[in-house]
Structures are given as structure tokens and as C-alpha cells.
Ligand SMILES: Nc1ncnc2c1ncn2[C@@H]1O[C@H](COP(=O)(O)OP(=O)(O)OP(=O)(O)O)[C@@H](O)[C@H]1O
């Protein structure tokens with residue numbers, strides 16, 4: 001998630017029984033100080049420097065005995081999403097020390113809410129580092145992103161595979177049948193169809209906010225989201241086709257944070273093309289649903305999306321779905337497809353052009369237009385699998401098993 005640090009290259013991975021400190025640091029003075037404190041406190045921890053957060057999280061995930069993750073966010077465009085991702089990977093026992101140059105109590109509070117155990121302002125004082133690195137006191141604050149809603153992103157391996165239909169139906173069922181406080185965010189700022197599918201006005205707040213992140217706060221979220229029902233709001237846009245938007249990754253980071261503070265569930269219709277926002281969303285998402293088209297191009301792009309998730313969003317659970325919308329484009333056999341992607345498809349959505357077509361025409365979510373369609377049953381099953389894992393940080397949901 002960031003460029004190479006100014007400090008020494010990472011130490012070679014080697015097995016060790018010692019507890020470890022994984023550090024992504026940006027400058028030599030901080031590194032010197034960290035090493036001095038480790039010596040001074042006579043910590044027997046192994047210090048592992050990593051060039052990026054991604055590689056640090058891989059190390060944490062691969063086990064070993066990591067006790068502390070130090071993450072310098074001073075040059076990060078998306079510190080909240082980064083800490084969120086780190087907390088999801090590290091679980092509640094990992095101590096996560098964020099370092100930065102901005103001395104601001106609001107930022108401090110936000111970083112803690114996103115998953116940091118502490119935030120140290122550079123140049124880091126000896127005392128602060130000693131307290132941060134000492135072994136007493138155990139871990140941190142709360143579970144993964146304690147108090148924040150959960151992000152589920154939907155993305156297609158090709159265009160027109162039913163991402164929007166599925167995300168809209170999913171959000172609608174979650175909010176209407178399960179009474180969960182949900183927001184549906186359409187990040188296809190020019191051509192998105194979430195608002196159209198719900199016969200709703202996209203509003204103009206999303207584009208404005210993403211271009212001026214300083215405006216994003218709780219009040220903004222209240223004003224900019226468009227109400228669909230008491231439990232469902234959407235945030236979308238219909239930017240002019242000729243309008244080039246300069247979206248700052250930090251803006252989406254702040255926006256997601258504010259949405260997660262207010263809503264238990266943030267469902268995202270994520271475009272396939274790579275933008276700076278996509279990486280931030282993937283960093284914040286605990287689950288990503290890939291709708292797969294079983295064509296040759298769909299296979300190639302499913303594999304490429306799997307690689308993207310592995311490398312840039314290792315904390316997310318990825319679900320592969322056989323997209324019903326592909327219809328006759330699904331020319332690759334299921335078992336052949338599964339063999340090539342290296343895992344079984346997690347679910348299948350039926351092909352039902354009649355129901356989805358009438359829902360689209362009526363500007364209604366599929367569960368309203370065609371409640372008895374098999375696709376609705378299958379999406380309801382998806383909710384059980386994805387949202388029923390009882391993992392919502394705000395509170396336990398319907399108590400179904402993990403997937
Ligand atoms: N399960 C399904 N069976 C048949 N047709 C479907 C199914 N789901 C969606 N469709 C139809 O496929 C078309 C594309 O659906 P949708 O807009 O949801 O796809 P998308 O992946 O979001 O497309 P885009 O890449 O343009 O954003 C629509 O006409 C929709 O009605």
C-alpha cells in the first residue's frame with residue numbers, strides 16, 4: 001500500500017521461536033530509536049523490517065509469533081483503511097502502533113477506532129516508544145475495527161455479469177428482511193446503475209465529497225446519502241460522461257470510515273477498472289464477492305482478481321460466484337473453470353432474465369419485483385453465508401456459522 005521505505009532492506013524470513021516485532025518504517029532516525037529501545041528494554045523480540053504494509057501483513061498472516069506491528073502512516077493516503085486491514089489480519093491480540101507526523105486528536109481518535117492500539121507522533125519520544133513496545137499490558141483496543149460497520153464489496157470478473165443486480169438485492173434483503181442498518185455505495189461514478197435500479201435520485205453529494213474530502217463528516221453522510229427506506233440509504237452519482245474526476249484515495253478512506261461509523265453494513269458496487277479508490281475499498285472490505293463469468297476472458301480475469309486480492313487485500317475473504325447473468329456467454333464447463341481458478345465456486349446464481357429484466361424495468365430490487373425468483377433465494381443464502389457469520393463488529397448478527 002505504500003512505496004519502499006528509506007530504511008534497510010527487510011531481513012530474510014527465517015524461523016524463530018522468539019516473539020516478533022514487524023515494522024514498516026519510513027525513516028532512519030525512527031528505526032534507530034526503535035532498535036535502541038529494544039536493546040534498552042532487553043526485549044528478546046526479533047525485529048523484522050518490511051518494505052510495505054502488504055508484505056508486513058503477509059508475514060503476520062504466515063504465522064511466526066508476531067507481537068507488535070509498527071506502521072508509519074505519515075505518507076499514507078489511506079491510513080484508516082490500512083489500519084483496518086492490519087487489525088483484520090492481526091486479530092485482537094496484535095499490538096498495532098501507528099506512527100505519523102500529524103499531531104491531531106481527531107486523527108488519533110479515528111486511527112484508534114479503525115484498529116490501532118496507539119498512535120505515536122514523530123519524532124517519537126523514548127518514553128512513548130518504550131510504553132508502546134514493552135511486553136506488559138497485553139494487547140489493545142477491542143476487536144477488528146471495534147464499533148465500525150462491515151464492508152462487503154461486489155465486483156465482476158467481466159462487465160454485465162449482474163454485480164449491480166446482486167448488490168442491490170443483497171442490500172435490500174439485508175435492510176428490509178433483516179432490519180440491518182445498511183448503506184449501498186455505487187463507486188461507478190459515471191455509469192453506475194444502483195440509483196436507477198432503485199428508481200431513486202443519485203444525488204450529487206458523492207462526487208462533491210470525493211473531490212473535497214475535508215467536507216466529509218457525520219453530518220455530510222446524513223445529507224448526502226439518499227433514503228430508500230428506514231433501514232437502507234444509497235450513495236451514488238451520475239457524473240457527466242465528459243467529466244474527469246480527480247478522486248483522492250484519502251477521500252474514500254475518510255468516507256468509508258464515516259459510513260462505517262453510521263451503518264452496520266456498507267455494501268459496495270465496485271467497478272472493475274483499477275482506480276486509487278479500489279485499493280482503499282479492498283483494504284477496508286472484510287469480504288469481497290467476485291461474480292464470475294465462465295468464459296475464457298472471465299476465467300482470465302477471475303484469476304487476475306484473485307491475485308489482486310491475495311496481494312493487496314489479504315485480510316478479505318473472497319467468495320467466487322457463478323454469475324447467472326452470463327447466460328450463453330458461460331462457455332467454460334464448471335469443473336474446468338474450478339480447476340483453473342484453483343478452488344470450487346462458492347455459490348451459483350441462476351439465470352433468470354425474465355425476473356431480472358422486469359425488476360430493472362420497474363426500477364425495483366429483484367426481491368420486490370420477483371420475490372419467488374430462485375435468484376432471490378440464492379441471494380438470501382448469500383446473506384446467510386456472508387453476513388450471518390456473526391462477525392459484525394457492532395453486534396452479533398443472526399448467529400449462523402462461519403463460512
Ligand atoms: N441472474 C440473472 N439472470 C439473467 N439476467 C440477469 C441476472 N442478473 C442480472 N441480469 C441482467 O443482466 C444485465 C446486467 O446486470 P447488472 O447491471 O446487474 O450487471 P453489472 O455486472 O452490474 O453490469 P456493469 O458491468 O454494466 O456494471 C441486466 O440486464 C440484468 O437484468
Ligand SMILES: [Mg+2]
Nearest residue numbers: 163164192193
Ligand atoms: Mg453495474
